[in-house]
Amino acid sequence: MTFKTLNNFSKNIKGKLRFDYCLKNHTWFNIGGNAKIFFVPETLNELRDFLLNIKKDHKNLFIMGAGSNLLISDNTKNRIFIKLGKNFNKISLTKDNVIIAGCSILDKNVSDFACENHLSGLEFLSCIPGTVGGGIRMNSGCFGTEFKDVLLSVQVMDFSGRVHTINSKDVNFDYRKTDLPKNLIFLSASFKTHKKRRNEIIENIHKLKERKKNSQPLRVKTGGSTFKNPINQSEKKVWELIKESVDNQVSFGDAKISEKHSNFFINSKNASFENMYNLINFVKSKVKKKTGITLELELEIVN
Numbered sequence: 001m002t003f004k005t006l007n008n009f010s011k012n013i014k015g016k017l018r019f020d021y022c023l024k025n026h027t028w029f030n031i032g033g034n035a036k037i038f039f040v041p042e043t044l045n046e047l048r049d050f051l052l053n054i055k056k057d058h059k060n061l062f063i064m065g066a067g068s069n070l071l072i073s074d075n076t077k078n079r080i081f082i083k084l085g086k087n088f089n090k091i092s093l094t095k096d097n098v099i100i101a102g103c104s105i106l107d108k109n110v111s112d113f114a115c116e117n118h119l120s121g122l123e124f125l126s127c128i129p130g131t132v133g134g135g136i137r138m139n140s141g142c143f144g145t146e147f148k149d150v151l152l153s154v155q156v157m158d159f160s161g162r163v164h165t166i167n168s169k170d171v172n173f174d175y176r177k178t179d180l181p182k183n184l185i186f187l188s189a190s191f192k193t194h195k196k197r198r199n200e201i202i203e204n205i206h207k208l209k210e211r212k213k214n215s216q217p218l219r220v221k222t223g224g225s226t227f228k229n230p231i232n233q234s235e236k237k238v239w240e241l242i243k244e245s246v247d248n249q250v251s252f253g254d255a256k257i258s259e260k261h262s263n264f265f266i267n268s269k270n271a272s273f274e275n276m277y278n279l280i281n282f283v284k285s286k287v288k289k290k291t292g293i294t295l296e297l298e299l300e301i302v303n
Helices: 003-010 044-053 055-060 107-116 123-127 132-137 198-215 238-245 273-291
Strands: 016-022 034-040 061-063 070-072 080-082 091-093 098-102 151-158 163-167 184-192 222-225 255-257 264-267 300-302
Touching (some): 238 273
Parallel strands (some): 070 300
Antiparallel strands (some): 091 098, 151 184, 222 264
């Protein structure tokens, strides 16, 4: 698709299409360069038409959600980013207590909706930053519950513009990952719940939020958990391995390790991608040298 064609396309859509667009404000790290194209579709047809018209550039395509676990390079001038618009964050309830949520909706809002309707099972979502789509992609979870435990199905569009539904039984879930192909854009998802007294749900959410507040840094520029827990290599949590292996005062520019949680890295002021990337690799090498364990990233790097 040429610039002229894209320009004409942008005049006939409800969504937003931008060129040479700064991504920094779309990530929790507040780090990132400029995208070649940034597209926010508001309808299925807009999304489909865009995908069909950039098919030669699908290899440079990246689908983003809230940006809560993304570290984006300062050099993304050849990349195309899609972020689903407001029409993809609707939420509804069936008579069988199944919640259907658009994949651009925040996890917290799904938890709130369930609580308002006296439905339990999704309280853990109140503590997970990001969107439903991102949560499905990486099988997000906390405090003993993961997306795989509550997901019934997900509606997707492939890069050829075809829409279909995938049953959760047909997905292989693992710790912070699934086998769902990368050429799928998650549109909406259905979740199972069960009735419960609203005051009990509120109490459970409050307890989970207190646990998070007491153990994780809040209101800072971070990408959440940097590394996955090495569940098959060590009985220790990854934050313990980092704390044993690295001086938490170490920094690369304004990229630092949180004093509250060693697996949370922070942009204290104006860290660059290089600063944060170097800190990640430094910590990884120190843990490997000290413990023999090779850490695997939980956050996603777009380079």
